[in-house]
Amino acid sequence: MKYVDEYRDPALARGLSSEIRSLVVPGEVVRVMEVCGGHTHTIYRHGLEDLLPPEVELVHGPGCPVCVIPMGRIDDAIAIAETDGVTLATFGDLLRVPGSRGSLLEAKARGADVRTVYSPLDALALAVAEPDRHVCFFAIGFETTAPATAVTLVQARDDEVANFSIFCNHVLIEPPLRAILETPGLQVDAFIGPGHVSSVIGTDAYRFIPEEYARPIVVAGFEPIDLLQSIAMLLHQRAEHRCEVENQYTRVVQTRGNDRAMAVIHETMQPREEFEWRGLGVLPWSALAVREAFGAFDAERVFTVPGVRVEDPRACRCGEVLTGQIKPWECGVFGTACTPERPIGTCMVSSEGACAAFYSYGRMRQPDTTAVSITRTTPTARG
Amino acid sequence: MGERGRRPVLRDEVITLAHGAGGKATRDLVEALFVEALGNDALMPLGDSAIVRAAPGRLALTTDSYVVRPIRFPGGDIGELAVNGTVNDLAVAGARPLWLTAGFVLEEGLAIETLAAIVHSMAVAARAAGVTVVAGDTKVVERGKADGLYVTTAGVGILEHDLELVPASVRPGDRVLLSGTLADHGMAVMIARGDLHLEGDIESDTAPLHELTAALLGLGGGLRWMRDPTRGGLATVLNELADQSSLAVRVSESMLPVRPTVFAACEILGIDPLYVANEGKLVAVVAADVAADALALLRAHPLGADAVEIGVVEQEPVAMVLLDTSLGGSRIVDMLVGDPLPRIC
């Protein structure tokens, strides 16, 4: 596959791995948070941690728009799906996320009409094809996906589709980044920025990170070479005492982002004053709602959803995992009461969550808790 | 029962509840359609049971249900799938497949033409695999059930050797061989369902593996264990092996063959080819000293032309499957949780 294979080239990976090793200061740990679930997936799928020296520690951040959906919102989606005459169209990612009474998949088994779609446009097409049913699209995702929903809303309006709505759970990237950076005891030194969100919002949007919080950020693509190159770029910044926003994903991301995408989001949606994020709590101005002008397509107006807030179990320590304060295996319920099949908290809920990814792909490396501390003695000779 | 040589002609266009009632309509359907396509000496008396004669020794028995949707897809249909799938379950157990039974649950309203085409596929597949369908059954259910039709089979084969092809026979150092490309069937069917609005030249790989397995049986004790990686994909059969043998399996990503179009479809949907169903592929574990011979045997056959050695059995980590990635790292290949689903993240 063009633009994929080249960025999975093992020779380039070895070169970058070597460069990274030469850039670290022996014994000095650099904690790098990759924000985006897609990056977490790449890291684990390709076993990238094996190409990094122990001095580079990866912390898996909260950029998984599936994981952060509170259980109460899943319950709301299930309530919509269980309404007579309604088809709930959803991305596959959401099917197994548990609400307080089970998941969408379980609701489907009980008789709710839940269908998987690849695109919001397919959900709209479904509405047009089945005028006797109301199709509601469960819209999730950061600024990457919001434009797709937005264009779909415009088309629904232009085509006068009367039996279509969206249940809007789009979230914004800046508020959780700020929340993480404001956390006392934050153990993160540098950030790998979300490449596809950035293709929409541009790269200037992250300037607050170096300017207000003195951490560098490199916006990265999603192939293994992109991530390795981004880590190298971050280490170069540290070595050269720079702290700025850099763009590694230049083949896709432009500094100014995508104006049309931003415009269509703005035309159809507006920020919500508050939105709850699983693992991070309520964040102000952190999510989007459908504008009144498109109110006919707003599921929260079309349906009366329960809107009940559901607490995470007390044993859940996702907040600390998300901010790098503890590792997945340090949580008391990791791998026991909390597994990918029966997740308790957000970090285990989708395959990109820090705990789920580690459990599914990396648990053969599970260290004893003592190994995490810095017990290195003399730096190993690098030649 | 009609006299031989005077087959009833089926004039109906669709299956109705009458065809399942057991009376004249059923008899006409069976004789005009099923027997016409599948007829053989064991089936012909159309008694309540087929009588067959087997040489003394170990028998292999298997059963399977086929509920694939859509019932016809690029590369095959539910009928061909049912025959090949049953044949393969017998073949990988080390048996020579001999007899099949086929039970049909038909949806009221199914076009007879469609049913005839599927039964014809079964007949062709049965001949190719050297098996006969000796008993059958037909039921009809109301419109809205059975997705067109479901097929349930049973299969019987004989073992003509003393090998114990079980996980306990597997040893550290044994090699893992794969007969060809991964994920063709599962992706062909997923695309054929239509709800993802993808188009691609992807065909099911449904095929009978009995000749490949017969060739490998010639290796004697060097052949340890075989499986066909159907539902749940390669990852599932390797996890089962690791778990049941209490050993580890280490696989090399760069050795796994995947067709470019299939790979692209998996990338688009965010699905891992390791978990996608295959219906014409063989996984065999062999002793290291016969691995080269085994590969040569597989490659000599059209269905094994792309055969490769994909990995090795190790002592530990116990019950785990590890993948050495093409980037030079490694990761676990875990048991599948639920169905592989398209994702956006």
Place this chain on the structure above:
Amino acid sequence: MCLGIPGQIVEIPDRAAGLAVVDISGVRRSVSIALVDEPALPLEPDDWVLIHVGFALGRIDEEQARDTLDLLRRGAELEQELDVIRRGTIA
């Protein structure tokens, strides 16, 4: 939020409706080009775009890609030489 795949525009059957057909290694799908097609810089067959949930989200800059890969390849060669030196082996 992140699964984006590079695909090549094959045809634009309905530019007014913002629809194009892309090819990704032989797999084809209709995608919306509403977010990337501009009158001043129209999308054309053979252009490469990044596809996410049935939408072209951005164009792929072939030149940038080539520059990055060239840089990385030179870097990999250099690292190979440096590694040899670091290990004190004589090539």
